[in-house]
Amino acid sequence: xxxxxGGAGFIGSNLVRGLNRRGYDNILVVDDLTQGDKFLxxxxxxxxxxxxxxxxxxxxxxxxxxxxxxxxxxxACSDTTERDGHYMLDNNYxxxxxxxxxxxxxxxxxxxxxxxxxxxxxxxxxxxxxHESPLNVYGYSKFLFDQVLRRHLHDLAAPVVGLRYFNVYGxxxxxxxxxxxxxxxNMNQFRKEGHVRLFGGWDGYADGGQLRDFIHIDDVVDVxxxxxxxxxxxxxxxxxxxxxxxxxxxxxxxxxxxxxxAGLEALSLAQQVEQQLIRYxxxxxxxxxxxxxxxEADLSQLRAAGFTKPMRDVQTGVAEYASSxxxxxxx
Numbered sequence: 001x002x003x004x005x006g007g008a009g010f011i012g013s014n015l016v017r018g019l020n021r022r023g024y025d026n027i028l029v030v031d032d033l034t035q036g037d038k039f040l041x042x043x044x045x046x047x048x049x050x051x052x053x054x055x056x057x058x059x060x061x062x063x064x065x066x067x068x069x070x071x072x073x074x075x076a077c078s079d080t081t082e083r084d085g086h087y088m089l090d091n092n093y094x095x096x097x098x099x100x101x102x103x104x105x106x107x108x109x110x111x112x113x114x115x116x117x118x119x120x121x122x123x124x125x126x127x128x129x130x131h132e133s134p135l136n137v138y139g140y141s142k143f144l145f146d147q148v149l150r151r152h153l154h155d156l157a158a159p160v161v162g163l164r165y166f167n168v169y170g171x172x173x174x175x176x177x178x179x180x181x182x183x184x185x186n187m188n189q190f191r192k193e194g195h196v197r198l199f200g201g202w203d204g205y206a207d208g209g210q211l212r213d214f215i216h217i218d219d220v221v222d223v224x225x226x227x228x229x230x231x232x233x234x235x236x237x238x239x240x241x242x243x244x245x246x247x248x249x250x251x252x253x254x255x256x257x258x259x260x261x262a263g264l265e266a267l268s269l270a271q272q273v274e275q276q277l278i279r280y281x282x283x284x285x286x287x288x289x290x291x292x293x294x295x296e297a298d299l300s301q302l303r304a305a306g307f308t309k310p311m312r313d314v315q316t317g318v319a320e321y322a323s324s325x326x327x328x329x330x331x
Contacts, residue, residue: 001026001027001028001068001069002019002024002028002068002069002070003027003028003030003056003068003070003072003073004016004019004028004029004030004072004074005030005031005053005056005072005075005099006030006031006073006074006075006076007027008042009038009041009075009172009175009176010041010168010172010173010175010176010217011165011168011217011220011221012072012074012075013041013042013045013172014172014217014218014220015074015221015224016029016042016045016046016047017044018221018222018225019225020045020046022225025047025048026048027046027048028047028048028050028068029042029047029050029051030050030051030052030053030056031050031075032052032053032054033050033052035175037175038175040175041172041175053075053095057095057098060098060099061098063102065102065106068106068108069108069109070108070109070111070228071099071103071108071110071112072111072224072228073096073110073111073112073113074113076092076096076113076141076142077092078115078138079179080138080139080179081136082138083137084137085137088137088141089137089144091141092141092145093141093144093145096112097145097148099112100112100145100149100160103160104152104156104158104160105157108158109159109160110159110160110161111160111161111162111163111228112145112160112161112162112163113142113162114142114146114162114164114165114236115139115142115164115165116164116165116167116240116295116297117135117136117139117292118134118139118143118146119131119132119133119134119139119292120134120135120139121133121135121293122294122295123294124298125213125238125295125297125298126238126300127236127237127238127301135290135292145162146236149162149234149235153235156234158231159227159232159234160234161227161234161235162236162237163220163223163224163227163236163237163239164236164237164239164240165215165220165239165240166212166213166214166215166240166241166297167181167182167213167214167295168181168215168216168217168220169182169183169184169214169215169216169217169317170216170217170218170321171321171324171325172217173217174330181214182212182214182247182251183214183250183253183254183318183321186251186254187254187258187321187322187325188331190254190255190258191258191331194277195278195279196251196277196279197278197279198247198248198251198278198279198280198281199247199280199283199284200280200282200283201283202283202288202293203283203288203291203293204293205293205294207248207280208246208247208248208278209247210246210291210293210294211244211293211294211296212244212245212247212292212294213240213241213244213245213295213296213297214241214245214314214318215240215241215312216312216317218312219241219309219311219312219317220239222309223237223239223302223307226305226309227305230306233305233306235305237305238298238301239297240295240297240299241297241299241311241312241313242296242311243311244294244296245313245314249314249315250314251272251278252272252278253314253315253319253322254318254322255267255277256319257319257322257323258322258331261322
């Protein structure tokens with residue numbers, strides 16, 4: 001049995017489907033369906049069982065599992081604006097530590113979700129303590145467990161891999177609401193209002209010119225499955241494309257994808273701005289000093305670990321995402 005925590009969430013539910021595509025369905029999904037609509041993410045996935053996260057945590061403490069092959073730990077509070085440090089450190093750090101301790105005692109491989117938030121404002125995104133300085137308690141909760149793994153890297157009883165996700169987008173993120181990807185918000189905004197709003201220039205960047213490493217969920221799944229297939233490897237690895245692209249690229253791709261669906265021709269970014277299909281709003285004062293204006297994953301260690309598959313750029317991945325949502329009637 002493979003355990004996927006956060007299995008009804010965005011990345012977790014896509015991992016379930018990735019395992020299903022391999023013909024594997026002996027999967028225990030661990031999550032919290034208090035927000036019941038997340039069940040929609042599991043409807044087309046094949047699983048063996050579901051447990052509430054608190055029940056799973058207690059059963060781990062009591063040692064009630066004896067058939068776990070691997071744990072893909074994606075469950076966490078991913079709200080970067082959450083300031084309740086007590087909750088964040090228990091839910092994100094302490095739970096991960098308990099799962100790690102169980103997996104080491106039972107000799108079970110563990111893959112867990114870290115985050116590019118550990119790097120703070122950057123500008124260097126290499127898996128090295130010298131470049132890590134989280135800007136919020138969410139980033140700190142991920143940073144803290146990464147240090148646990150680093151301390152144990154040379155005495156592990158079973159493989160452990162932490163993946164530092166950059167800006168992930170793709171199907172099954174609708175429940176994340178304001179924490180959903182820029183692409184998701186752009187699509188819904190264009191459908192509803194006929195235009196997309198982006199932050200104006202700040203921090204030395206032009207309007208819509210802030211740069212992020214946007215990665216499609218299918219590429220994230222491929223990275224996870226690579227490490228599941230290579231239990232000889234442990235460590236912390238960036239999970240991005242290695243390519244920083246401006247928010248303008250995301251918005252422009254969204255506009256053209258939805259225009260194509262309506263039978264309209266593609267427009268350049270300049271034309272979209274001129275026609276007010278993309279509009280810029282003042283950069284919010286409350287985000288100044290707490291915002292990553294530039295992220296780009298250094299993939300040297302990921303490539304050295306044997307993952308050589310190319311990653312989608314924004315123009316390819318966002319167009320695929322828009323197409324899938326249009327087919328499902330979700331936008």
